[in-house]
Amino acid sequence: MTKNEIAEVLEEIAVLLELKGENPFKIRAYNGGARVLESLEQDELERLIADEKLDSIKGIGTALAQKIGELHTTGQLDFFEKLKASIAPGLVEMLDVPGLGAKKIKAIHEKLGVDMMAGLAQACADGRVAGLAGFGAKSQEKIAEGIRNREAYGKRHLWWKANEVARPIVAGLRELAEVERAEAAGSLRRGMETVGDVDFIVGSSTPGPVMAWFCGLPEVKEVTARGETKSSVRFGSGLQADLRVVPPAQFAFALHHFTGSKDHNVAMRQRALERGQSLSEWGLVPAEGDGMAKEKAERGESVIITDEAELWEQLGLAWVPPALREGMGEIEVAASTQFPRFIEATDLRGAFHNHTTASDGRNTLAEMAAAASERGWEYLGIADHSKASFQANGLDEERVLKQVADIRKLNAGGAYSTHIFSGSEVDILTDGRLDFSDEILAQLDYVVASVHNAFSQSEEEMTQRIIRAVENPHVTMLGHPTGRVLLRREAYKVDLAKVIDAAIANETIIELNASPWRLDLDWRWWQKAAERGLLCSINPDAHECAGLDHVAAGINAARKGRLEAHNVFNTRALADVQAYLGKR
């Protein structure tokens, strides 16, 4: 089994143990083990297992090391199989119902004999749930509604869409007279590819009017919770959002608290404890003495900070950008060294992989060139589909050569400040050959090679197919390497580690497709791949002028992948890009 498959098993074990009512710290240990595996390279894991050194890694002890080793070598784990067999699968599904956790599910299962979602809905309808100790009419109705709404509202949302909703709300909050500071936090601020909900943090000494404004927003469909300092709402789109209003002096602590992932916050609090301090959204207080962190903060015992950055200083850590606060080892790094400057939007000087009306784009070549000029880009790469993508009106040899001539004419005309590169998003055929001959490819400035069909090939076939394309000297870069479409379509099966190795060996770029629906290659691969010499290109895959702005989503992903400007091809100046492409 691969490290990610093993990590998934550990997470599944954690869920099952929760339903069993196991010790919460044991559950955390399994989840922690999964995080550790994710942050290892596959070959690192294999070396550690071979050397029997796995338990030397922080977060993995003898028990987890044994289980990981068994999963890695046999692909099976007796402990896991027995655990699965002991729990009705329907109970796991019930965890998706808001308000239902392990304990309540256990009670429902044991007292009512319910072990499936349908049975739970029926028990609510019969009024049996309300009769249980600890449950009442309201809980029953909430569960029933949760089951009904699960399909519509339980889903995650694209970062891009959530950001479009959140941005004007943050701006609106900042305009309120009562508001001193306002930010969106959570996975949105961390730039995760999808978000479950949005957290707004406001610094204000009079929360009442802020709460009222927020809950009264026209796009709010339902207010699901409303307290003095916290409210939760659901928008028409199904997106849920929380607003937390804190005293201005607490703002920086709260912003940090609600930005980091759970794992990140656990690590930060452990760091504070090691230094004799206790950290919460209320402040940073001495760990010793009477009362909880909140009470101490209210007594004025907290360290005073006005800015999030000061929190890191207080803990003796280098500043960690929000994008990195996933609990994937960033605290350990920040304890010993500064992070380099990661790539920013202003570093980009152009973008490759864009479509026009020649294939399935909505804007003409000239319109796209004008849009790139408006953005101040030095260059724009056009890469319309090739003929095998007939569904996308792919270009045949004759049309692509005409487009090359059109682009030359356009560049010579000097109407736009942006230089246009003529390329093609050429289909990788099922056997790894390309949709155009080498003779045609040689007449293009650059080539993006992508898979658009036969997604159900075996992993081995798909891997060989893509590697064959990557090895073609005419291929400048590999397009969307896994083919995933977020929230809609799974990636096809492919051994990415081998593809990355082949790309490095052949000096082929891999794109970070910046379409908010793709973000492919996933950010989790980039840091280590880049360290080994893989060059990235942040490609908007724009199908219209506005799509060029999707590079912002790609920048998010690149920062999460800890890429620096020099790791990304399209930060290079026009002359350098021309030299690079000319060399090939």
Added chain:
DNA sequence: GCCGTTTTCGGCCCGACTGTTTTCAGTCG
């Protein structure tokens, strides 16, 4: 299940909100 210049047992991050309670458990992040 993990971890340890308070080490091999006894801790393990912290608080808001809800619904059920009459002082708190469960859920969520």
